[in-house]
Structure formats: structure tokens, C-alpha cells
Amino acid sequence: MTTEAEAKTMETGGTEKSRHTHPHGEEAVHSHTHDPEEIRAIINRLSRSIGHLESVKRMLEDGKDCADVLIQLSAVRSEINNAGKLLLKEHMEHCIVEAVEQNDTASIEKMNKAIDMFMK
Numbered sequence: 001m002t003t004e005a006e007a008k009t010m011e012t013g014g015t016e017k018s019r020h021t022h023p024h025g026e027e028a029v030h031s032h033t034h035d036p037e038e039i040r041a042i043i044n045r046l047s048r049s050i051g052h053l054e055s056v057k058r059m060l061e062d063g064k065d066c067a068d069v070l071i072q073l074s075a076v077r078s079e080i081n082n083a084g085k086l087l088l089k090e091h092m093e094h095c096i097v098e099a100v101e102q103n104d105t106a107s108i109e110k111m112n113k114a115i116d117m118f119m120k
């Protein structure tokens, strides 16, 4: 349950302890609740993908076989896709549920566009 006062605070970008603002939502300040452990897990996955991508770069520098490089590159791509899927699920479970409760059609619309780009 969210009171009208809370909804107003959120519109103006007020930060309550359990809320944060998405760095990708600066123009339309959109604060919402996430599970911090889920977010941490996604950050860890991305860190592993960065390491993986660095190793792909080294493969090229070391003149490794192109077919092997391509296989590793596609592995990095699936890792990034999986991280995106996790974030999408997390966002559905928390933020979108909140947006629907608050009739926040702008946030839902924005997410729809992001899904379109992500699934391309």
C-alpha cells in the first residue's frame, strides 16, 4: 500500500531508505523498490562477463583461432542476455507491480519500450 503523500515524494524523486532511482531514468525520475540481493547478484554476473570479455580480447591479441574467439564471444553475449533477463524479472516483480498499483502508465510504457529493444 502506498499513500498519496508517498506517491508524491516518488514523483519528485524523494529518496526513502528502501528506494532508489535508476541511473537510466534520469529524465523521468522514477524511484522504486528492488531486492538489493537480486541486484547484487546481477552486478556480480556483469562483473564476470566483463572478465570474460577481457579474456576474449586477449585471445585476439594472442592470435588465437577465430572460431574459438567467436564461440567465446557468443558465450559472453548469452551471459549478458541472462543478466538482462534477471533484471527484467526483478523489475517485473517489484517496480512494475508498484507502477500498476499506482497507475503509473509512464513507467509501464517506458518498460515496454525497453523490452522491445532488449528482445531485438
Ligand SMILES: [Zn+2]
Binding pocket: 032, 034, 090, 091, 095
Ligand atoms: Zn526496477
